[in-house]
Amino acid sequence: MKMLLRGLKVWEVVERESTEGDKNDMATVLLFQSIPETMILQVGKLDTAKKVWDAIKTRHVGADRVREARLQTLITEFDRLKMKETDKIDDFVGKLSKISSKSTALGESMNEAKLVKKFLQGLPRKKFIHIVASLEQLLDLNTANFEDVVGRLKAYEERIAAEEEEETQDDQSKLMYSNSEPQHRDGGYRGRGRGGRYYNRGRKIIILGK
Template identity: 70%
Template structure:
């Protein structure tokens, strides 16, 4: 009877394999050994799937829908293999895998405003899709405007050239250059540069273009150095369009740091803070007020948190001409910190939940903290 019940419960193909066994125990042992092998295969597939999940990164050429499709596919396969990926883990992995250059600001904002442990995956995806569409519309609009301004500038340049050429011929020859001819005598107050979209100058005299030419000349000059020396140096160029140095108050206070969501990197102008610094890392940083300042190194600093413990903050740029000390909230969240805003108070905890920073919003809507 036991053998008959076993044969009724298993597939016909398996019945043919174990049909020659004469006792129920032998049949049961044969079935069990086959299923142990299947479990091991399933476990191996699950480990491979989880490794693929941990390595997954969204490419710059992908959009949110394509990347979410990959995450959903891995989640479905994992569920079919008996392993359920928690929604909070799926949300954190999704935010972590987004391209930093394009989504760092919205990701930092969501991590500060929302409780990711209780936020659904669909809600996060919807917010990121709305942000992506808004950015895409803005980029397309700027691109169309840039093309239009470039076309208009070319047409105006051609007209200027023909007028100058005709005028020079009328004054006695093609090589005669009268005063006031060409761009030198024109009113540029209503001219928009198609390179930087600012009024008052042509693209040929744009400060951004001149800066890049200067950087290219410096690079060409440095290229004559020995190959070994070039291998040791690292040159970086940072663009901080949302950082305005003038908004940070400077009243001579030591150990005062500003916590900024617009900055993408930690920065300080005081070399005394550094425990370790690599001065081979150089470059330039451009701020939102069009100022350009030299980078003279990068390293780590030590500070004392709210609990009196000594901590280390890594990847801090040394910019001697910067009068303020800036902590990037986005970079802090990448390091695993939990940053929350409630009322006029900002708190930062480490991965273990220990309080690192507690700051109160000042009158100019900045958060600052004194670190010894």
């Protein structure tokens, strides 16, 4: 909504609470179009776009005390978040981004350094310890780009997945080869003729009738 108001050159009347006719009216109309009818009834008597904006913000973000409580909950969730062994990089990044977006909406932006460090710390150590150690030595985590680090880990994840798939195929091939070998018992050959079964034991052939 903020970007829309900026794009239409009317954000200034919200930012500085101007009563300039056309711009104020346009900004107010755009705000009214973005909220449910029940809320329009509550803010319809406000005479500036700034007042409408603040009313919406208070309704959705809440008072400072409520906002702080929500932020604290998000911080706790952020600190506890770890990637599960069964998760993919994209799953974990999605959870981090979701918390970051909620925090920004509440007025507390998470810088890239914080996201990068949390991302690397939250990865399963057993699976990613080698690549994490390499990145920690190679990059300055205080200035590293979050998307760049994520891209490197995704490439590593795909490589590991390809190697595991190749190993699985090799194991299956070995198993199929093993199952296709003829089975012998007591060093001889067991078969069935027309008259019954026969066993080859050394030079003697014993024939058993039906």
